[in-house]
Amino acid sequence: AQSVTQLDSQVPVFEEAPVELRCNYSSSVSVYLFWYVQYPNQGLQLLLKYLSGSTLVKGINGFEAEFNKSQTSFHLRKPSVHISDTAEYFCAVRGSGGSYIPTFGRGTSLIVHP
Amino acid sequence: SAVISQKPSRDICQRGTSLTIQCQVDSQVTMMFWYRQQPGQSLTLIATANQGSEATYESGFVIDKFPISRPNLTFSTLTVSNMSPEDSSIYLCSVQLLAGEDTQYFGPGTRLTVL
Numbered sequence: 001a002q003s004v005t006q007l008d009s010q011v012p013v014f015e016e017a018p019v020e021l022r023c024n025y026s027s028s029v030s031v032y033l034f035w036y037v038q039y040p041n042q043g044l045q046l047l048l049k050y051l052s053g054s055t056l057v058k059g060i061n062g063f064e065a066e067f068n069k070s071q072t073s074f075h076l077r078k079p080s081v082h083i084s085d086t087a088e089y090f091c092a093v094r095g096s097g098g099s100y101i102p103t104f105g106r107g108t109s110l111i112v113h114p
Numbered sequence: 115s116a117v118i119s120q121k122p123s124r125d126i127c128q129r130g131t132s133l134t135i136q137c138q139v140d141s142q143v144t145m146m147f148w149y150r151q152q153p154g155q156s157l158t159l160i161a162t163a164n165q166g167s168e169a170t171y172e173s174g175f176v177i178d179k180f181p182i183s184r185p186n187l188t189f190s191t192l193t194v195s196n197m198s199p200e201d202s203s204i205y206l207c208s209v210q211l212l213a214g215e216d217t218q219y220f221g222p223g224t225r226l227t228v229l
Contacts, residue, residue, distance in 0.1 A: 032216050043118075043206055044157075044220040051216055090156065094216075101147070102218065106156045 002027040002093045006105035014113050015083055021076040021108045023091035033074040034092040034102060035065055044090065050074060051096070061085070086112045116141055116209055118221035126227045127197055134193045135224045137207030142187035145210035147218070148180070152203045160205075163190040197228045 007022040025031065032051050036044040048059025055067040065076045074091060088109050094102035117140040127133050137146065146163040161169040161182055169182035184190040194201050207221040 034217070036220075041225070043222040046217060046219070049217060101159060101162075104157045 002031065002095060002103045004091050004093050004103055004105035006089075006091055006108050008108050009106065010109045010111065012111045012113060013081055016080050018079050019077065019081050019085075019110065021089050021091075021110065023074045023076065023105060025072050025074065025091075025093040027072075027093060027095065030096040031093050032096050032102075033065075033067060034094075035059065035063070035074075035076050036090045036092060036104075037061075038088040038090065038107075040087070047076070047089070081110070081112050083112050083114060085110060116143060116211060116219045118207055118209060118219060120205075120207055120221040120224050122224060123222065124225040124227075126229060128229055129198055131197055132193055132195045133197065133226060134191050135205055135207075135226075137190045137192070137221055139188045139209055141211070143209040144187075144212050144215075146184060146190045147208040147210075148182060148190070148192045149206040149208055149220075150203045151206060151223070157206065160192070163192075194226065197226075199228045202226055202228045 003026045005024045013019045034049045035047040037047050038044050047063050048057050050057045050067045058064045063078050067074050088107045090107045091105040092102040119138045121136045148160040149157045151157050159172050160175045161171040163169050163182050163184040165184045179195055181193045204223045204225050206223045208218045
């Protein structure tokens with residue numbers, strides 16, 4: 001079984017500042033890792049994913065995440081945020097084989113202030 | 115990827131009534147899922163919708179409360195039966211194009227309020 005912990009329920013930041021949203025996971029097997037974004041009143045949209053290979057993954061809208069196996073983390077970063085990045089961000093993990101259903105974290109609300 | 119639409123996008127319902135939510139995908143997909151997202155919480159998987167057979171429900175969810183249909187590879191419905199205010203949530207349809215594929219795609223969700 002897998003579990004996901006998003007350490008921050010809410011992250012306020014000023015526009016053009018850098019941001020990091022933290023995600024830690026636990027699993028007894030190899031994993032795939034995902035970040036999804038949910039804008040107000042919309043469904044979830046895939047930001048980026050780690051399957052294998054390079055531990056630094058780049059996604060849409062200037063976001064990137066780094067897989068750290070030793071620390072079982074997959075933190076999401078953006079060097080300069082915009083007002084339009086205000087949204088809910090979900091980290092998810094699933095086993096790379098066997099069960100294909102991901103487990104989601106509780107979400108982090110990113111609030112970008114002007 | 116897949117384009118997923120849901121109807122209705124939102125509804126306000128009275129206690130004791132039922133609501134059927136539709137999910138339509140623009141291409142044939144292998145796997146379809148229904149999730150619930152309660153206010154301020156993460157996504158909880160309700161069930162996997164199986165074409166031509168009964169859905170596979172997760173612990174805590176039962177067919178009498180959440181009957182699901184999947185008549186073909188592009189369409190599914192979720193009914194929320196005998197609703198109570200505790201059923202107020204966002205209900206999300208999700209798909210995988212192929213079984214075991216690494217990515218799930220999500221519909222826009224149905225925002226349900228039960229009075």
